Amino acid sequence: MISFTADRLLLFGATGDLAQRMLLPSLAALDVDELIHPDLEIIGTARSELDDQGFRNFAREALEKFLPADRRGSMATFLNRLTYQPVDASTLEGYEALARKVGEPKEGLAIFLSTAPSLFEPTIQGLKHGGLAGEKVRIGLEKPLGIDLGSSCVINDAVATAFPERRTYRIDHYLGKETVQNLLALRFANLMFEPLWNSTHIDHVQITVAETVGLEGRVGFYDEAGALRDMVQNHMLQLLALVAMEPPVSYDATAVRDEKVKVLRSLRKVTAAETVTGQYRAGAIKGEPVPGYDEELGRDSDTETFVAIKAHIDNWRWKGVPFYLRTGKRLPHRTTEIVVQFRCVPHSIFSGRGARSEPNRLVIGIQPEENISLSLMAKVPGLDREGIRLRAVPLDIAMPDAFAGPQRRIAYERLLLDLIEGDQTLFVRRDEVEAQWDWVDAIRASWEEQGQTPKTYTAGSWGPSAAIALAERDGVTWHE
Structure with a gap:
């Protein structure tokens, strides 16, 4: 396997929203911290007719808007690293000029492809046509990678004609978040957790990804995708795989991804009765009125903006442990968290003294705040003349406070740096993507077979009441 650190980075979609908000600010922050080589050249390309100076002006405006002032340094x-070459990715014309702009890398070329899925195949053909797909070239692919298993395979097959798996980097930006990576450290660097991380000691797991926003300019994409394809198929299943995976033999790309794909292939097919879908109606977020989905869209639609799922992993470690997944738009507050609920102690020695014991709970907060909280039972101080009182006491670790020195980084900083340097550990392998789509497609098929349509819920609530019932009929309450 050939490894190299790229000295050229080619950004497709360089004038798009993702480039403005994430890619250019991330690269600028890496530059300020001297984490990218001084010789790295960054070439932007898109349909927009800009010259080098025009693109630099565009980048300056993006940095002033989206990169905090304390991280900018001297822009x-x-x-000065930035150059630009316009290209219409849908045709072969222009790729030879693009190749001349890129020039001959001394070490290698990294490509970041952030375009509409319909442009993936013609872009790959263009890269081959222009001589930009050789052994010293690797490519990063931004989602969405298809709308189902079939379309995903078409995209991956097209990419594979020019880029073998060892040079293909599929991006899920959640994997760049510090707390997501901390899942592995929490589990496999602490003896106290791994012996308890199984069905004998864990009652259930909850994964919630809640958003307060609505469509926010993603009308066309979101109405085709819906919450299941937009959030569950990628981000949430990656979180589930990290929670549930077996210990890899080492922290490298092959070992980690081998264990994740085993989990994804062990997911039991979900029945329609184990899912709830919803679509928000007009309501209020933080006291401000917001329109319903149909009003934002401008027409009626059966697209789900909320989904809750009761999932099972049929393997030795997790047999019988439900994983409750929940995601939606226009929910009360923005949060991404994982809750690991342990079982009750088998026998409480305090029950005869009137004390009630609660099971331990581990809460891993991913956004907006990165933190880890473990609830432990403790005795309430006192003389106990009327009986012993126990209370759950949280042990909180706020990650920014625990590590005051290291800079808090945008997830894309790590992913772009890994793309440039050639580390695939935090990128998604093709067999992972296809296992995720296989499971999600089966859910959508069950909805169609049962004629299941989204239930309505008021913006600012936690989704349809049926989602509460999905957990409560098992004696489980969603963590809020």
Whole structure:
């Protein structure tokens, strides 16, 4: 396997929203911290007719808007790295000029492809046509990678004609978040957790990804995708795989991804009765009125903006442990968290003294705040003349406070740096993607077979009441 650190980075979709909000700010921050080589050249390309200076002006405006002032440093050094070549990715014309703009890398070329899925195949053909797909070239692919298993395979097959798996980097930005990576450290660097991380000691797991926003300019994409394809198929299943995976033999790309794909292939097919879908109606978020989905869209639609799922992993470690997944738009507050609910102690020695014991709970907060909280039972101080009182006491670790020195980074900083340097550990392998789509497609098929349509819920609530019932009929309450 050939490994190299790229000295050229080619950004497709360089004038798009993702480039403005994430890619250019992330690269600029890496530049300020001297984490990218001084010789790295960044070439932007898109349909927009810009020259080098025009793109630098565009990048400057993006950095002033989206990169915190304390992380900018001197932007001149970073902006001088930037050049630009317009290309219509849908045709072969222009790729030879793009190749001339890229020039001959001394070490290698990394490509970041952030375009509409319909442009993936013609872009790959264009890269081959322009001589930009050789052994010293690797490619990063931004989601969405299809709308189902079939379309995903078409995209992956097209990419594979030019880029073998060892040079293909599929991006899920959740894997770049510090707390997501901390899942592995929490589980496999602490003896106290791994012996308890199984069906004998864990009652259930909850994974919630809640958003307060609505469509936010994603009308066309979101109405075709819906919550299941937009959030569950990628982000939430990756979180589930990290929670449930077996210990890898080492922290490298092959070992980690081998264990994740085993989990994804062990997911039991979900029945329609184990899912709830919803679509928000007009309501209020943080006291401000917001329209319903149909009003934002401008027409009626059966697309789900909320989904809750009761999932099972049929393997030795997790047999009988339900994983409750929940995601939606226009929910009360923005949060991404994982809750691991342990079982009750088998026998409480305090029950005869009137004390009630609660099971331990581990809460891993991913956004907006990165933190880890473990609830432990403790005795309430006192003389106990009327009986012993126990209370759950949280042990909280706020990650920014625990690590005051290291800079808090945008997830894309790590992913772009890994793409440049050639580390695939935090990128998604093709067999993972296809296992995820296989499971999600079966859910959608069950909805169609049962004629299941989304239930309505008021914006600012936690989704349809049926989602509460999905957990409560098992004696489980969603963590809020």
